[in-house]
Amino acid sequence: MQPFELITVSSIPDAVKAQAASSTAQQGAPVRFIAGGTNLVDYMKINVETPRQLIDINGLPLAGIESTPDGGLKIGALARNSDVAHHELVKERYPVLSQALLSGASTQLRNMATTAGNLLQKTRCVYYRDTAYGCNKRQPGSGCSAIGGHNRMLALLGTSDKCIASNPSDQNVALMALDATIHVTGIKGDRAVPIDKFFLLPGQTPERETVLEPGDLITHVTLPPVPSGAKSLYLKLRDRASYEFALASAAIVLKQSGGRVESVQVALGGIGAVPWRSHEAERALTGKVVSAVNFRAAAEAALHGARPQSQNGFKVELAKRCLAHALAQAAAQA
Amino acid sequence: MAQQQEQAPERIQNSKIIGVATPRIDGPQKTTGTAMYTSDHHFPGLVYAWPTTATVSSGTVQKIDASFAEKMPGVLAVYTHENLGRLYRVPPGPMLTLMIDETRPPLEDTTIRYYGQYVAVAVAETMEQARAAAEAVKVTYTKSAHNTADQLLTASRELTTNESPKTDENASGVKEVTKRGDTANALASTHTTHDAVYSTPTETHNPIELHASLAVYKDGRFTLYETSQAVVNHRDVLAAMLGVPPDKVQVITRFLGSGFGGKLWPWPHSALASACSRNLGRPVKLVVSRSMMFESVGHRPAIDQRIQLAATPEGKFTAIQHDYVNHTSIQDDYDEGCGEATGILYSCPNLLVTAGMARRNVGTPTSMRGPGAVPGLYALESAVDELAIKLKIDPVQFRLMNEPQVDETNGKPFSSRHLKECLTTGAEKFGWEKRNAAVGSMKNASGQTLGWGMAACSWGAMKTDAEATVELRADGTARVATGAQDIGGGTYTVIAQMVSHETGVPVEKVEVVLGDSSLPPGPISGGSWATASLTPAVLEAARSATQAILLAATKSDGSPFKGKKQDDLEFVNNSVHLKGQAGPTLSTSDVLKLAKAQSVNATGKSRGLFGDPHAKYSFHSYGAQFVEVTWEPEIARLRVSRVVTVIDGGRMLNPRTAQNQIEGAVVMGVGMAMLEATEYDQRTGQPINNNLADYIVAVAADCPHIDVTFLDYPDFNLNPLGARGVGEIGLAGVAAAITNAVYHATGVRVRRLPVRIEDLLAAPEHTRAIA
Numbered sequence A: 001m002q003p004f005e006l007i008t009v010s011s012i013p014d015a016v017k018a019q020a021a022s023s024t025a026q027q028g029a030p031v032r033f034i035a036g037g038t039n040l041v042d043y044m045k046i047n048v049e050t051p052r053q054l055i056d057i058n059g060l061p062l063a064g065i066e067s068t069p070d071g072g073l074k075i076g077a078l079a080r081n082s083d084v085a086h087h088e089l090v091k092e093r094y095p096v097l098s099q100a101l102l103s104g105a106s107t108q109l110r111n112m113a114t115t116a117g118n119l120l121q122k123t124r125c126v127y128y129r130d131t132a133y134g135c136n137k138r139q140p141g142s143g144c145s146a147i148g149g150h151n152r153m154l155a156l157l158g159t160s161d162k163c164i165a166s167n168p169s170d171q172n173v174a175l176m177a178l179d180a181t182i183h184v185t186g187i188k189g190d191r192a193v194p195i196d197k198f199f200l201l202p203g204q205t206p207e208r209e210t211v212l213e214p215g216d217l218i219t220h221v222t223l224p225p226v227p228s229g230a231k232s233l234y235l236k237l238r239d240r241a242s243y244e245f246a247l248a249s250a251a252i253v254l255k256q257s258g259g260r261v262e263s264v265q266v267a268l269g270g271i272g273a274v275p276w277r278s279h280e281a282e283r284a285l286t287g288k289v290v291s292a293v294n295f296r297a298a299a300e301a302a303l304h305g306a307r308p309q310s311q312n313g314f315k316v317e318l319a320k321r322c323l324a325h326a327l328a329q330a331a332a333q334a
Numbered sequence B: 001m002a003q004q005q006e007q008a009p010e011r012i013q014n015s016k017i018i019g020v021a022t023p024r025i026d027g028p029q030k031t032t033g034t035a036m037y038t039s040d041h042h043f044p045g046l047v048y049a050w051p052t053t054a055t056v057s058s059g060t061v062q063k064i065d066a067s068f069a070e071k072m073p074g075v076l077a078v079y080t081h082e083n084l085g086r087l088y089r090v091p092p093g094p095m096l097t098l099m100i101d102e103t104r105p106p107l108e109d110t111t112i113r114y115y116g117q118y119v120a121v122a123v124a125e126t127m128e129q130a131r132a133a134a135e136a137v138k139v140t141y142t143k144s145a146h147n148t149a150d151q152l153l154t155a156s157r158e159l160t161t162n163e164s165p166k167t168d169e170n171a172s173g174v175k176e177v178t179k180r181g182d183t184a185n186a187l188a189s190t191h192t193t194h195d196a197v198y199s200t201p202t203e204t205h206n207p208i209e210l211h212a213s214l215a216v217y218k219d220g221r222f223t224l225y226e227t228s229q230a231v232v233n234h235r236d237v238l239a240a241m242l243g244v245p246p247d248k249v250q251v252i253t254r255f256l257g258s259g260f261g262g263k264l265w266p267w268p269h270s271a272l273a274s275a276c277s278r279n280l281g282r283p284v285k286l287v288v289s290r291s292m293m294f295e296s297v298g299h300r301p302a303i304d305q306r307i308q309l310a311a312t313p314e315g316k317f318t319a320i321q322h323d324y325v326n327h328t329s330i331q332d333d334y335d336e337g338c339g340e341a342t343g344i345l346y347s348c349p350n351l352l353v354t355a356g357m358a359r360r361n362v363g364t365p366t367s368m369r370g371p372g373a374v375p376g377l378y379a380l381e382s383a384v385d386e387l388a389i390k391l392k393i394d395p396v397q398f399r400l401m402n403e404p405q406v407d408e409t410n411g412k413p414f415s416s417r418h419l420k421e422c423l424t425t426g427a428e429k430f431g432w433e434k435r436n437a438a439v440g441s442m443k444n445a446s447g448q449t450l451g452w453g454m455a456a457c458s459w460g461a462m463k464t465d466a467e468a469t470v471e472l473r474a475d476g477t478a479r480v481a482t483g484a485q486d487i488g489g490g491t492y493t494v495i496a497q498m499v500s501h502e503t504g505v506p507v508e509k510v511e512v513v514l515g516d517s518s519l520p521p522g523p524i525s526g527g528s529w530a531t532a533s534l535t536p537a538v539l540e541a542a543r544s545a546t547q548a549i550l551l552a553a554t555k556s557d558g559s560p561f562k563g564k565k566q567d568d569l570e571f572v573n574n575s576v577h578l579k580g581q582a583g584p585t586l587s588t589s590d591v592l593k594l595a596k597a598q599s600v601n602a603t604g605k606s607r608g609l610f611g612d613p614h615a616k617y618s619f620h621s622y623g624a625q626f627v628e629v630t631w632e633p634e635i636a637r638l639r640v641s642r643v644v645t646v647i648d649g650g651r652m653l654n655p656r657t658a659q660n661q662i663e664g665a666v667v668m669g670v671g672m673a674m675l676e677a678t679e680y681d682q683r684t685g686q687p688i689n690n691n692l693a694d695y696i697v698a699v700a701a702d703c704p705h706i707d708v709t710f711l712d713y714p715d716f717n718l719n720p721l722g723a724r725g726v727g728e729i730g731l732a733g734v735a736a737a738i739t740n741a742v743y744h745a746t747g748v749r750v751r752r753l754p755v756r757i758e759d760l761l762a763a764p765e766h767t768r769a770i771a
């Protein structure tokens, strides 16, 4: 671990100002916010993150969870994952989010981890983490060691020849399916970024993961109301029963009427370079009869562009089964 | 069955202490954090060492530039092959002495043979400074080709050995382990045969306690706080490496955060810490990091095993051939010993076991819980299941039909063998008679598919030399000491029970002192031998101490027994009275007061059976594992849901700690079958999943419901309490029982562990059609 300075801020403008001194808000940022610290500190210990300054934002008033006038929800950037997961409004309106959070990490970690920290957590690719290897995300231009290496956990969709890392978050998959908006305040003021514009595909610049710029502080996340009568759920598949990242996961918001799918929102985890919204699956399903065959067809559509690597080809079928099963479960709830 | 058990003394059979579930006497220390584990120790002037490790897996060190690292804050020294000081190779010792797996002392030369090999070590005032300096040491290498491939048998299934260059004098080709009859002929002439290869990956011991060494060098003496399962051996090995007599080295391991075999023999970090302390004259602490745990402190090697079986249509074995190859390091020969159980498990006239090694650029392998038998039984018991299916014979019946009368490897009678009862009891407890043999045919109440599988198992029983002292004190307490160690299994408690049983001093008043090589030499904590080996020595010491009290009672002024013959007296409940008569009793405290003594002290010594060709019996423990898996083909999710284990492990001295051993072993078996594998990046040779996030072990949610039964037949031929040992037997057979259940549920036969979702996705038509 590199030596660093820890400062504490007590106002949002101070936080923004402090981080604006950073050359970037992306990989290699010399100044970082620290929230729960459960992701950042791990990477600092192994020299993958080497900030010279940490800004402790835990004193900022950003931990609230409250209803919005339109019947949606506002979740503070510092709301702890366990507080969100167990919040009555979340359990009632957005079971998919509660389930996604509870399927991740462990109780102890969820008690520390925050909404914004989870949103920005880094990939678990072993080569990103090991500085002895080339990794374009960690060290632009140094090559992707995961291609042809140990890539069983990595992405099938949205990858590039520069990076095949997967976004590991469960929360983000639920937020993606729920059409969340990320609220950011920065040196140029506030802005609201729809989640499907928030994450960047790796392309030629895998070190750039989000649209955040120096000084940008995530203040909160808002969720629009789900269509009344819609059911939501999260299904996560992994090697062991608990305390492990997803090989494949699915977040579903499904509304049916008269035996047909009226509307559906689908996101997949564990298989995308970013949390993966599947409009293909949604299109394949909207207006269709609720049936196992149609669910499977939607799953086929979702994985249509999958680009398997040397070890993760099995996840194509696994993700299909995951999605088809999650859809069937959501349909069965109605 | 030839089971010639000597009669147990009545007292042992009716003991209120032996065989009674007793909580661990060291429990409060562990739960309150006062138990001192190795890296908890601290001394004035202590400094920290952190190794620099090789980032190539084959080649030579060209240059080490430590000039920058040496000037970093807090750094005292950076040592390399040029300035560490002399470390000697350990000469081979008599049986079970001077044991070491990685024979090359650290930094001996500049040749790199595996990724993570130590090339330098930095010492600094804090651990962080040492680590930063170690990472700042610049090492350049000349790389050469390496091999970490896990394919050990060639495609033609012939054994291949010595694939990498190696000086011939140590080269070991394929060797015969055990042989009887004419296997080749029997395989060729029998109708129903089975021939398959079973592979197990490199498995890394991952006890939560990291390996550590804290070396204190002062006035020519080394006091070494180590994470050791064998303090006496560790002392002798380190003395040899450091070039000093053994009495200049003391090794201490008060508590061990488990070892699973990985901490049996010394590893290079220990010599490194000692050498640093010798150079600097300051106490040096070196804690091996989790990632280094995957490199330089041993592992269970990758193994390929070919099993060929033949049987008559009625289900009698006619041939068993078991050929295995395990990987080993470039420098050292490590034989996993997969045939451990093969020769004795079943009656079979024609049997052959052969062993081979394939050299890889990996650290030297070592024992992992149940070495040999555990992977060996995965292969053998999978194959037996496959043959039973071909023969259309129930797998439990098939095993019962092939029970041997004697140990067919040497003709000796079994000392105590109740495998058949393990199988029948297990079948009954599990509900095996309800099993429908058709694949995918069984469902639970929620409609999930069930798979039921089983396996038999065995593990050799043995005792080694041991010595102990017992002191009876005037304050009514006792002290027992031996240079054995408690690796978490309950040795402290079981020794207290033995002393209590023999003397009548209550368990809570027995002080047990272990884990110090300056104590009378005790056994290693390995092979499940510790309890069996310690029993005779501790009992003898305790008995001698009580005899000393009797003698004092006949000699001391004021004693009602003064002038009586010692033989007329009896020692019961920590007091003296006349044999067979009511009358005066005198407590140990009273006797010692009259004798004006503080305590009596006695030593007990017992001889082992290890390597003794004249041993009269064949000693083994046995067991049966029954497993249920739950299978959801729609999402390719398979979980081990229920395990019934029946163990014939001799007398259970403490059923509570014994049960705990078996339950823990079953969970480890779930890890072995379903999760664990060390993956080498073939391009660099590095174990790439070198942390507990990527090397996944079973967590609480993976633990099945576990039902443990002990048959509790004492083995008095082994020792006077009839105890064998249960540290390893619980893991044996679990993996095969699981993969057999996986087949029953899914129709997928997994012959390469662990069972992965990749394998299960191939289940025919989600196995629903088969039902």
Ligand SMILES: Cc1cc2nc3c(=O)[nH]c(=O)nc-3n(C[C@H](O)[C@H](O)[C@H](O)COP(=O)(O)OP(=O)(O)OC[C@H]3O[C@@H](n4cnc5c(N)ncnc54)[C@H](O)[C@@H]3O)c2cc1C
Residues within 6 Å of the ligand: A032, A033, A034, A035, A036, A037, A038, A039, A040, A041, A042, A057, A077, A078, A081, A103, A104, A105, A106, A109, A112, A113, A114, A115, A116, A117, A118, A119, A120, A121, A168, A169, A170, A171, A216, A217, A218, A219, A243, A244, A245, A246, B693
């Ligand atoms: C052992 C383990 C297992 C895990 N398993 C799972 C799992 O199964 N599923 C899963 O989804 N996750 C899992 N996680 C990851 C966990 O969810 C994340 O570590 C956690 O959510 C990060 O939140 P944090 O508040 O601790 O972030 P921090 O570590 O504090 O920060 C992470 C990043 O976010 C930035 N940041 C934080 N707050 C803000 C803000 N308001 N504005 C701008 N930037 C900000 C920081 O600068 C930093 O770059 C696991 C973690 C561990 C250690």
